Amino acid sequence: MFRHVAIIGLxxxxxxxxxxxxxxxxxxxxxxxxxxxxxxxRAAERGLVSQVCDTPEDAVQGADLVIFCVPPGxxxxxxxxxxDAIRPDALVSDVGSSKSSIAAALxxxxxxxxVIPAHPVAxxxxxxxxxxxxxxxxxxxxxxxxxxxxxxxKLSALVEFWETLGANVEIMDAxxxxxxxxxxxxxxxxxxxxxxxxxxxxxxxTRSEVIKYSAGGFRDFTRIAASDPTxxxxxxxxxxxxxxxxxxxxxxxLTALQRAxxxxxxxxxxxxxxxxxxxxxxxxxxxxxxxxxDFGRGDHRRNxx
Amino acid sequence: MFRHVAIIGLxxxxxxxxxxxxxxxxxxxxxxxxxxxxxxxRAAERGLVSQVCDTPEDAVQGADLVIFCVPPGxxxxxxxxxxDAIRPDALVSDVGSSKSSIAAALxxxxxxxxVIPAHPVAxxxxxxxxxxxxxxxxxxxxxxxxxxxxxxxKLSALVEFWETLGANVEIMDAxxxxxxxxxxxxxxxxxxxxxxxxxxxxxxxTRSEVIKYSAGGFRDFTRIAASDPTxxxxxxxxxxxxxxxxxxxxxxxLTALQRAxxxxxxxxxxxxxxxxxxxxxxxxxxxxxxxxxDFGRGDHRRNxx
Numbered sequence: 001m002f003r004h005v006a007i008i009g010l011x012x013x014x015x016x017x018x019x020x021x022x023x024x025x026x027x028x029x030x031x032x033x034x035x036x037x038x039x040x041x042r043a044a045e046r047g048l049v050s051q052v053c054d055t056p057e058d059a060v061q062g063a064d065l066v067i068f069c070v071p072p073g074x075x076x077x078x079x080x081x082x083x084d085a086i087r088p089d090a091l092v093s094d095v096g097s098s099k100s101s102i103a104a105a106l107x108x109x110x111x112x113x114x115v116i117p118a119h120p121v122a123x124x125x126x127x128x129x130x131x132x133x134x135x136x137x138x139x140x141x142x143x144x145x146x147x148x149x150x151x152x153x154k155l156s157a158l159v160e161f162w163e164t165l166g167a168n169v170e171i172m173d174a175x176x177x178x179x180x181x182x183x184x185x186x187x188x189x190x191x192x193x194x195x196x197x198x199x200x201x202x203x204x205x206t207r208s209e210v211i212k213y214s215a216g217g218f219r220d221f222t223r224i225a226a227s228d229p230t231x232x233x234x235x236x237x238x239x240x241x242x243x244x245x246x247x248x249x250x251x252x253x254l255t256a257l258q259r260a261x262x263x264x265x266x267x268x269x270x271x272x273x274x275x276x277x278x279x280x281x282x283x284x285x286x287x288x289x290x291x292x293x294d295f296g297r298g299d300h301r302r303n304x305x
Numbered sequence: 306m307f308r309h310v311a312i313i314g315l316x317x318x319x320x321x322x323x324x325x326x327x328x329x330x331x332x333x334x335x336x337x338x339x340x341x342x343x344x345x346x347r348a349a350e351r352g353l354v355s356q357v358c359d360t361p362e363d364a365v366q367g368a369d370l371v372i373f374c375v376p377p378g379x380x381x382x383x384x385x386x387x388x389d390a391i392r393p394d395a396l397v398s399d400v401g402s403s404k405s406s407i408a409a410a411l412x413x414x415x416x417x418x419x420v421i422p423a424h425p426v427a428x429x430x431x432x433x434x435x436x437x438x439x440x441x442x443x444x445x446x447x448x449x450x451x452x453x454x455x456x457x458x459k460l461s462a463l464v465e466f467w468e469t470l471g472a473n474v475e476i477m478d479a480x481x482x483x484x485x486x487x488x489x490x491x492x493x494x495x496x497x498x499x500x501x502x503x504x505x506x507x508x509x510x511t512r513s514e515v516i517k518y519s520a521g522g523f524r525d526f527t528r529i530a531a532s533d534p535t536x537x538x539x540x541x542x543x544x545x546x547x548x549x550x551x552x553x554x555x556x557x558x559l560t561a562l563q564r565a566x567x568x569x570x571x572x573x574x575x576x577x578x579x580x581x582x583x584x585x586x587x588x589x590x591x592x593x594x595x596x597x598x599d600f601g602r603g604d605h606r607r608n609x610x
Contacts, residue, residue: 073571097521121518124598125585131598141517170517180514183504185521190566191496192522194559196581199488202554209485211587212446212475213426216402216490217497219594220525226585229578236566236574247563249507251556254499258552261495261541266378269541273534276501280430280531282516289524290602293429293436297595297602 001157001164002028002091006063008056008078010034010043011228012123013095014069015132018049020165023134033059034129035070042129057085065161068094068106073234076105083110091154093118097181097231098239099145099174107147114151116158118144119177120167121185127228138166139287145174182242187250189232190243192224306330306462306469307396311368312337313361313383315348316533317428318400319374320437323354325470328439338364339434340375347434362390370466373399373411378539381410388415396459398423402486402536403544404450404479412452419456421463423449424482425472426490432533443471444592450479487547492555494537495548497529 005021007014010032018030032049033056034040044052053059056078060066066086068075075094086092092115096102099117106115122140124131142162146155159169172180199210199218210218236243260268284291310326312319315337323335337354338361339345349357358364361383365371371391373380380399391397397420401407404422411420427445429436447467451460464474477485504515504523515523541548565573589596 121521123521126598140520143518180510180518181521183507183510184515184518184523187503188500188522188526190562191500191559193578193581194562195493195496195555196584197577198492198551198555198558200580200584201558202488205485205488207584207587210489211584211591211593213448213485213489214588214593215445216426216428216486217493217529218489219588220529221493222581222585222588223594223600224522224525225578225581227578229575229582232578233571233574237569237571240566240569243566244563246503247559250500250503251559253503253506254496254552254556257495257499258549261545261548264542264545266538266542269538270534272502273498273530273532273537275505276498276527276530277534279501279505279512279516280527282512283519283524283527286516288516288519289528292602293431295528295600295602297597297600 001025001160002065004029004031004063005065005067006060007032007049007067007069008059008082009069010039010048010052010129011069012127012131012136013120014067015043015046015048015129016134016136017067017069017095017165018043019132019134020137022047022050024164024166031059031061031063039129046129048129048132056082060086060090063087064090065158066090066092068092068096071231071234072096072098072102072238075102076109079106079109086110086113088112090114091116091158093158095120096238097185097235099143099177101238103145103147103174114154116144116146116150116155117174118142118158118162119181120162121181122167125223125226127231135166137162140167142167142169143172143177144169145172145177178239178242179245182239182246186235186239186243187246189224189227190236190247191250192221193232195221196225306465307333307370309334309336309368309370311365311371312354312374313364313371313387314374315339315344315353315357315434316374317432317436317441318425319372320348320351320353320434321439321441322372322374322400322470324437324439325442327352327355329469329471336364336366336368344434351434353434353437361387365391365395368392369395370463371395371397373397373401376536376539377401377403377407377543380407381414384411384414391415391418393417395419396421396463398463400425401543402490402540404448404482406543408450408452408479419459421449421451421455421460422479423447423463423467424486425467426486427472430528430531432536440471442467445472447472447474448477448482449474450477450482483544483547484550487544487551491540491544491548492551494529494532495541495552496555497526498537500526501530
């Protein structure tokens, strides 16, 4: 499949790929680079890749698979700087949460290389070199978005790579990916960031009260809103059109519920609230979330019963 | 403190109170009633209270503490029907998520009784007689909202009752409670219900895709949106003004972020996203959420590393 995987960017995604390759593909060499010296030092300590390099050129040297794990806005410039260092026959991929604009940036930066963008739909709210773990991709989906006229041998190698790391792979075109992720990931993050900000800015309710009574639902949003700000800034800027489309739908629906509350239309509220349960059930049935109440976080308490 | 606790409504809250009293106050009698015969049968099987009664009048017979655990909209009528059955010297309380309108309804229904409303800020997305567990209130806040001129002996007995069940008690006036919970609980639920509905109604993205890629953030919202529809209808109707106030702030903030995305203002996005992390840290430091990534739900996978 591949003999040497180079990872540029050693945060949650890059670190997890490095650990997963070492765990699942023992014969494959791993090298990596991160722009932060602290991250490189910590990556070496944790052994995220077998060789942490001091320059990105050294990291990609000889690699037949190069994966960019930097924020979406940095992928174009970083790829361009490595144009001559990446082997001409190497496969270049990434893990960005938006795909159309990243695909365009990579194609422009590396016109003579084979580029197949990808997006593992897996993560936690943590970031940096301490956040990664080898099993991050187990039973999660990885969406691969090959451009037209992709080298099919390289595509199937990339699919096999992600499957070996534990992921289920889906092939999709980049535009559709961006629409799907706008609703399943980008809009939820935007809303979570918004409400946590709103709660912090209130004058009538103190910050301490918001913290104390957050178990009423608010605390769930704070987890998502603790995600990496640089990455999320770039996600929204790089998937602007799809995010704005989904946001428009959301705002319309919220306005309808707001009206139902204002006029006291209990039937409208009930019928809306009732049908959303089915979605939760399906997500649990498909193994995409924990079936335990509260995601299982209260289990140590519940076990006392 | 109390010798006999009667619980009207044997769902998540009522069932948990019954189990907690039996666990933490072994000498205290417990009786209960639910309008659903199926719930009563299941409550008896699980032993949620020591005596499940066939009428609410039987359940409150002789009790010196009566707790209404029915949806907010039902509390007034149910209390009124029990006016003559509840002991004149009994303390009457509840667990509703809104307090001003419930306090008014209880005062009108039971003008000659001592009424002290309360709200344990604890729960899961599950409801019904199988959802409760004795440790639900451990290290959670319970907000008690005594009306003016409350009997201080009865108030301190109610505070001691909740503390014995493991809760930390805070005294607050009902209006302020409603504003605080509007932002920490009611608005998050409204937003979660909205986005899960929005995602279900899309034409460009299939339901199956929404389910498959929900790990990008959306799945968190589906948990909250799986909460009891009847209860939440009543919460929004009974705390209308505070919810609409908070919703207005949220919409303003969302519009500002929408504009930042549209005009490509990365700095505005970054500075907003960066400051929301501190709230998450505080919630974890105060013991109001699990510090493990992803609420700990990936732990069985993470342990493989």
